[in-house]
Amino acid sequence: xxxxxxxxxxxxxxxxxxxxxxxxxxxxxxxxxxxxxxxxxxxxxxxxxxxxxxxxxxxxxxxxxxxxxxxxxxxxxxxxxxxxxxxxxxxxxxxxxxxxxxxxxxxxxxxxxxxxxxxxxxxxxxxxxxxxxxxxxxxxxxxxxxxxxxxxxxxxxxxxxxxxxxxxxxxxxxxxxxxxxxxxxxxxxxxxxxxxxxxxx
Numbered sequence: 001x002x003x004x005x006x007x008x009x010x011x012x013x014x015x016x017x018x019x020x021x022x023x024x025x026x027x028x029x030x031x032x033x034x035x036x037x038x039x040x041x042x043x044x045x046x047x048x049x050x051x052x053x054x055x056x057x058x059x060x061x062x063x064x065x066x067x068x069x070x071x072x073x074x075x076x077x078x079x080x081x082x083x084x085x086x087x088x089x090x091x092x093x094x095x096x097x098x099x100x101x102x103x104x105x106x107x108x109x110x111x112x113x114x115x116x117x118x119x120x121x122x123x124x125x126x127x128x129x130x131x132x133x134x135x136x137x138x139x140x141x142x143x144x145x146x147x148x149x150x151x152x153x154x155x156x157x158x159x160x161x162x163x164x165x166x167x168x169x170x171x172x173x174x175x176x177x178x179x180x181x182x183x184x185x186x187x188x189x190x191x192x193x194x195x196x197x198x199x200x201x
Contacts, residue, residue: 002192003032005086008075009039009093010046010067014161016093017043019180023113026181027188046070048094052146053139057112060096064114065121067092072116089191090116093180097136098128107136109166111176113183115191122194124186126179129166 009020017039024033036042047070048054050063072090079088092114097107108128115122138149146160154168164176190197 001030001032003087004034004089006075006079006088007034007036007042007091008071008078008089009043009091010048010071010074011093012039012043012045015164015176016180018177019093020091020184022177022181023184023188026185027192030192031188042075044071044074046074046092048092050094054094054096055140056096056098060094060110060112061114061123063094063096064092064112064123065116067094068114068116068121072118087117091184091187092116093183095176095179097131097140100128100130105133105136107131107140111179111183113180113187115187117191120194122187122191124183124188124190126183126186129170129174129179131169135165 009017011017021036024031024036034042046067048063049066050059054060054063068090070090071092072088075088075090094112095109096112097109100106100108107130109131110128111126113124132153135149135153138144139146142149150165153165159165159168163172164179166179167175
């Protein structure tokens with residue numbers, strides 16, 4: 001079984017934390033993680049290096065990778081020096097947008113999870129969810145901050161920390177923690193399967 005000795009998430013967002021916890025629970029049969037019951041011991045605020053609402057796959061991936069690398073470096077500062085064979089992972093989750101039908105201004109929101117082990121990145125991408133055109137206009141045409149842009153949908157102050165705006169739009173049928181769980185689970189699978197990928201590549 002693979003063992004992760006130290007883990008750091010580059011965010012203190014509660015929705016992301018819940019999604020990461022669920023993803024590690026999904027793969028516990030093949031990957032042993034540290035105790036994730038106390039998020040303050042394995043999550044930290046970092047700068048993504050990208051905008052609040054990244055537009056497109058490349059910039060969203062970059063944000064996730066920036067978070068993962070910063071989290072990895074923070075973990076190495078906080079944790080004792082690892083011995084040979086011990087694994088430290090930095091983890092970053094970034095939410096972004098892709099344009100699906102430009103003529104209709106139809107855009108989808110998705111999550112990217114990046115794992116960083118000090119040398120390589122391992123990525124996972126969630127499914128996408130369509131955002132209302134008015135919300136997209138508010139964000140990218142009127143350049144409104146996200147909390148201001150979504151006020152006409154919900155005025156809940158902590159929605160981003162809970163179900164996320166996607167949870168409101170989906171009527172509770174999916175939420176931000178679930179989007180994060182799927183992206184993180186796929187990144188973890190890519191990490192666990194890295195040795196096979198070397199053969200397949």
